[in-house]
Amino acid sequence: MSRKASLLIVEDDRETLKQLEWAFSKFYKVFKADNPKRAIELFEVEKPKVVLLDISLSADSEEKEGLALLEKFLSINPITKVIIVTGHDEDKTAIKAIRLGATDYYVKPIKPPELRAMVERAFHIANIELKSIANSRRKLEENRYGDIIGSCPEIKKVFNFIDSVAKTDTTVLILGESGTGKELVAKAIHEQSHRKDKPFVVINCSAIPENLLESELFGHEKGSFTGAYSQKKGKFELAEDGTIFFDEIGEIPPILQVKLLRFLQEKEFERVGGTKKYKVNARIIVATNRDLKKEMEMGNFREDLYYRLNVVSITLPPLRERGRDVILIARYLVDKYCEENKIPPKSLSREAELEIRKYNWPGNIRELENLIKRAVIMSPSNVIFPDALGFDQSTDSREILTLKEAKEEIERKYLLDALQRNKGFISRAAKDLGVSRGTFYDLLKKHNIEIDEEK
Structure with a gap:
């Protein structure tokens, strides 16, 4: 029997806490906290991948307590997926929480099937990210010499x-x-x-x-x-x-x-x-x-x-002659600067990676370091898009991808989009793209895309 994943629920209303425990205890190992101190203690000991956090922990907190707790969780473990529970639709505090790194927010009243689906998705995202991080670290170790990457x-x-x-x-x-x-x-x-x-x-x-x-x-x-x-x-x-x-x-x-x-x-x-x-x-x-x-x-x-x-x-x-090394280095730098600045993990969008790949890099790795550091700090979301890179949009410093490279970039994006649309289910994603399950697996392997094997 597989071990249940840990879910931390932070809620100061006892009735709501009981309702949430009932809704999730069958599927997850549930830990409960009704105040920030207890929540942090459980978080540090149990290391849950997902947290359900009531943004209004007390009537007089003005929701600042919930936001502070969110930031504390993410400073301890930036990979954690925190779902904000709020009593108001289009809540400005919930939106602020998303900007601070929350994965999603749910508006009361509690409807167990809806909230379970959101929590399941958060666990799925966390598992994919952990696999991706492990895979990236493995590849990095295979392609580095000290601090030199390529x-x-x-x-x-x-x-x-x-x-x-x-x-x-x-x-x-x-x-x-x-x-x-x-x-x-x-x-x-x-x-x-x-x-x-x-x-x-x-x-x-x-x-x-x-x-x-x-x-x-x-x-x-x-x-x-x-x-x-x-x-x-x-x-x-x-x-x-x-x-x-x-x-x-x-x-x-x-x-x-x-x-x-x-x-x-x-x-x-x-x-x-x-x-x-x-x-x-x-x-x-x-x-x-x-x-x-x-x-x-x-x-x-x-x-x-x-x-x-x-x-x-x-x-x-020079960096412009090192092909896809620039992407390896850029991904490494994103992780490095997120960790150094205690920022929740971020990643480069495919469009951003295309821009990085096409740029001529007259300042080489030093220029790339400065650009990535700025993008990590200034990007408002956990995905870094081209506009956050601040490239000069003139074409005189760019090179054209080969037809093969451009085709591979597009093919990889199609695979990732299909997986996202179909919530990671391989058979559905393969059908969506009109290929067999076996062909889909071959394409995933070709593009080094990690997936949940259970699906």
């Missing part, structure tokens, strides 16, 4: 590169446009190396003024220049036995190129204003969005330093 051939080559160079102490040069994830690759190399328990020190060569960069790198002695009131260790010393990552190495001025070259050759340096030589055992990883060969030809970058740095190198592909 499944395209180009990014798989990057994963293999990390595996190869992490075992060594050789200097690594990472090339790629701004925002492609160069620091993530450097960090992944460090974390897979024998230095993983030692410092990973980052220095952005373009963000530090030229007159301070030398001190940042090598440190300085007390009194070595105006404002040097005490001795200071530089990034090299801080990275002892670890890894130092130079971001935008192409921005380093000529005088420091000489000193960096000397360090690479001799593994020693002097602090600014000092004469003592310090030896440091640190791995060097550098990155740039510039063409260092051109910079070398123009006299902006030393040839001997270039060859010292370019022992092994990898070029990261």
Whole structure:
């Protein structure tokens, strides 16, 4: 016998509470609470997937208590489906509750068959979401390396590169446009190396003024220049036995190129204003969005330093060349920012994913991160539609999907719509689309759509 799912009912009227218990105890394991404190205690212990919440818990609460309880439930477990029970049709508070993350609302008087259907639908949605989350997490783990996410051939080559160079102490040069994830690759190399328990020190060569960069790198002695009131260790010393990552190495001025070259050759340096030589055992990883060969030809970058740095190198592909990786990353970021901001789970609509797929992403992953973070915070519903993305609607930054890709997007949408219309029942959905049940299952598998096997 299958275990009954847990349903929490929060209602301060005893007669209504008895009526609801009678209506649902045959189908679910019912937990009852007539005040917020008891409701929270039961919620934390029993972890129900669905909650029936009377929005007006007391006559003098002005419904604020119910809304506060809704927010508390969703802050503890954003996946929970909360159905608001109200005594007024078109209740503004109930509408506000929906905006806060409630799944639905029901208007009294209680009609058990109607309310049972609503609760059953809420459990069905919760189960589908949980399966979807589990499936997404599984796929994510299959297609990630540390914080790098992707499944395209180009990014798989990057994963293999990390595996190869992490075992060594050789200097690594990472090339790629701004925002492609160069620091993530450097960090992944460090974390897979024998230095993983030692410092990973980052220095952005373009963000530090030229007159301070030398001190940042090598440190300085007390009194070595105006404002040097005490001795200071530089990034090299801080990275002892670890890894130092130079971001935008192409921005380093000529005088420091000489000193960096000397360090690479001799593994020693002097602090600014000092004469003592310090030896440091640190791995060097550098990155740039510039063409260092051109910079070398123009006299902006030393040839001997270039060859010292370019022992092994990898070029990261821009996001626009990574196919459907952009969708994998976008979905991951939606989940990440919902969790970070304690927002109930949201998802991208198919139309939003199409817009994301078509966009050219000149700012690469960094631009995608900013866009998704804004959309998660600003979108009023639990589904993010294209208007929340804030794309420039001009066509000059967009690419056209192939005919095959466009057909697959449309086919997937038809399947999801059919499932929704038929409340998840496979036979009905298949009949609706004019295909056999077996064909329908094949299409679901093709598009990685998780369904309730019992239907």
